[in-house]
Amino acid sequence: MYIGELAKKSGASRKAIYLYEQLGLIQKPVRKGNYRVYPALVVDQIQTIRCAQSLGFKLKELVETLANNTNSLGSSVTYMIEQIRLKRLAIELQIESAQAQIKLLNQFEQQLRDSPDTMQCGVPVDLTPRGKL
Numbered sequence: 001m002y003i004g005e006l007a008k009k010s011g012a013s014r015k016a017i018y019l020y021e022q023l024g025l026i027q028k029p030v031r032k033g034n035y036r037v038y039p040a041l042v043v044d045q046i047q048t049i050r051c052a053q054s055l056g057f058k059l060k061e062l063v064e065t066l067a068n069n070t071n072s073l074g075s076s077v078t079y080m081i082e083q084i085r086l087k088r089l090a091i092e093l094q095i096e097s098a099q100a101q102i103k104l105l106n107q108f109e110q111q112l113r114d115s116p117d118t119m120q121c122g123v124p125v126d127l128t129p130r131g132k133l
Contacts, residue, residue: 001037001038001040002035002036002037002038003017003035003036003038006038006042006043006046009043010042010043010046010047010050011046011047011050012046012049012050016046017046019059020045020046020049020059023059023062023063024063024066025045025049025059025062025063025066026038026042026045026046026049027039027042029042049062052080055087056087056091057083057087061083065079065080065083108121
């Protein structure tokens, strides 16, 4: 299929398809004259790339996944499953951090409600200077 049909079927723009090609995320198509002709399986590959991106994977991570396989589907899947596990752990750490921050915000709010005149913050504060003032 030509790139216009591929774009329509996969939901990716032509520019994205060219980028995926350039990064090696999809195979380079054969040429028929001046036209690129893509096999049907590229639709699924692009949809998988887009799915992974919507789940927080960067294209760079996907390129690394492909670079770290041994050209067999099984090794790609095994490596990708490991990357999913690592991504999940990172998100869980972000959730824990956000929950801790919510707890501190609640404590600070309660302190302000209990002593509005003093405006004291009993929450531990990092006194290390950061950035420009």
